[in-house]
Amino acid sequence: MQKILRLKDLPDPGSARLSFAGDNYGHGACVVRRGDEVFAYLNRCPHTGGPMDWVEGRFLSVDGDLIQCSLHGALFRIQDGRCLSGPCAGQYLTKMAVVLDDEVITLPDSDPETGSFS
């Protein structure tokens, strides 16, 4: 699992799984690009707590408009992680900060659920 990603290497729309130090869960983050914006969430579905990408880094629906959990098909809004349909409708993915500096995407070195550092 990679720790940094160049914006130009992420399709628009596109997604990837990134690692970060302090990831107590071990499945990294779901990172999504839409235009010049990049969003990140803990790769942990609110339905079961499992990772959402059956194929590593593939988080988007076929049309690229929503984040889709591969296990039971829950659909999440990219901008805020709210589940719009599926078994966890109304719940949210855990949002993470994204650092986009000189076209390079990185994540903070902490667990977004506990805030603890490794």
Ligand code: FES
């Ligand atoms: S684990 Fe994500 S929808 Fe069930």
